[in-house]
Amino acid sequence: MKRVLIIYYTQSGQLKQIADSLAEPLIRDENIAVDYYRIKPVEDYPFPWTSDGFFDCMPESVEKVPVEINLDDFPAKNDYDLVILAYQAWYLSPAIPVSSFLKSDVARNFLAGRKVITLLGVRNMWVMAQEYVKGWIREHKAQLVGNIVLTDKAHNLVSVLTIKKWLMGGNKGPYNILPEAGVSEKDIKDASRFAGPVITALKNNDYEGLQDELIVLGAVGLKYHLMQMEKNALRIFRIWAKLIRKKGEAKNKKRRMRVRLFKYYLLFIIFVVSPAASAVFVVKRYLLYPLAKKQLRYYREV
Ligand SMILES: Cc1cc2nc3c(=O)[nH]c(=O)nc-3n(C[C@H](O)[C@H](O)[C@H](O)COP(=O)(O)O)c2cc1C
Incomplete structure (x- = not known):
């Protein structure tokens, strides 16, 4: 069994x-x-x-x-x-x-x-x-x-x-x-x-x-383009995370203003910046094809 x-x-x-x-x-x-x-x-x-x-x-x-x-x-x-x-x-x-x-x-x-x-x-x-x-x-x-x-x-x-x-x-x-x-x-x-x-x-x-x-x-x-966007976004999230946590722990009202700023920032990045960034990463994938392939293989493996 x-x-x-x-x-x-x-x-x-x-x-x-x-x-x-x-x-x-x-x-x-x-x-x-x-x-x-x-x-x-x-x-x-x-x-x-x-x-x-x-x-x-x-x-x-x-x-x-x-x-x-x-x-x-x-x-x-x-x-x-x-x-x-x-x-x-x-x-x-x-x-x-x-x-x-x-x-x-x-x-x-x-x-x-x-x-x-x-x-x-x-x-x-x-x-x-x-x-x-x-x-x-x-x-x-x-x-x-x-x-x-x-x-x-x-x-x-x-x-x-x-x-x-x-x-x-x-x-x-x-x-x-x-x-x-x-x-x-x-x-x-x-x-x-x-x-x-x-x-x-x-x-x-x-x-x-x-x-x-x-x-x-x-x-x-x-x-590939989503993977690249994700890596860049996480770097920025880390900065926001530190900034917000300086104002208090989860649910603390003192940090609400920063959380809301983050929300508008995120919406701006998603709807305004990410379409252009996607296009850049699609081109990058073709220019750096062997490297892109290697990275994709790495993340598919365990
Ligand atoms: C707070 C929050 C943040 C999320 N962030 C991501 C994310 O970064 N990437 C992603 O692919 N999905 C993200 N999702 C979607 C979740 O991964 C998941 O697909 C969805 O919440 C449904 O999961 P469930 O089985 O718990 O209902 C997020 C969901 C929540 C609630």
Whole structure:
């Protein structure tokens, strides 16, 4: 019998749906047992979000400031062969509940020596978040053996509009002329195709070529211009995060003015600067093709 633990956090339920889709063929296999563990912040983040709340969590997301997690019911059983860590990005960083969990002693002790597959359900900017998660997995002496990323495939600006409606209204859409927000129903359903190679690797206890097989199945869609924009944006977020945190901790009213300035700055960058920046990065990709290819390969691998 092989045992799998799926550790996840979700607000809307989207990431749980993705995890369920991937897990379904594993659960059907009588030689595999699958357990779930939902990360539970003591004080959870509200869904849908208010505008102030949404932008107020940028500094702590970027600086990986942990919140308290209720770990009382973390599985005491210690015989899992594989861990699937299902998480989302917040402000180009792992979502605060997930980074808080990964920074905990419970995660450190539990992950030591384990095989981990990361499973992401995000808008479209996740590579820097994954770099942090990779770092923690390494630090905890676990081994990242696979990575599957489901994104919103709409145009970047369209997905900004729809995700705002979804996260602040609670409804995934579609809305009039705008498509459904987030990862499409079809992509969620099709995530079950990644289970085959995972089951084979799990049963043979051989994860050597797993990520290559997952990549062939389309597990990591990655766009060079988005990756470049993300790297630049994270540098700027770090500056804003410091500026805002100088005024106080999360939810402190004294920092509200700076949080609102950040919001308008971000909207300006997204709708005015990013279209031009995208065009520059598309050209750069062709001019520096071998380097771009190398970078894309690096972020697709584990
Ligand atoms: C505060 C916040 C910030 C987010 N920032 C990003 C981001 O930087 N990159 C990205 O691809 N998606 C981002 N998203 C979208 C999430 O990664 C995720 O897809 C969405 O919130 C649905 O996740 P759920 O399963 O928790 O409902 C953000 C969402 C929230 C709530």
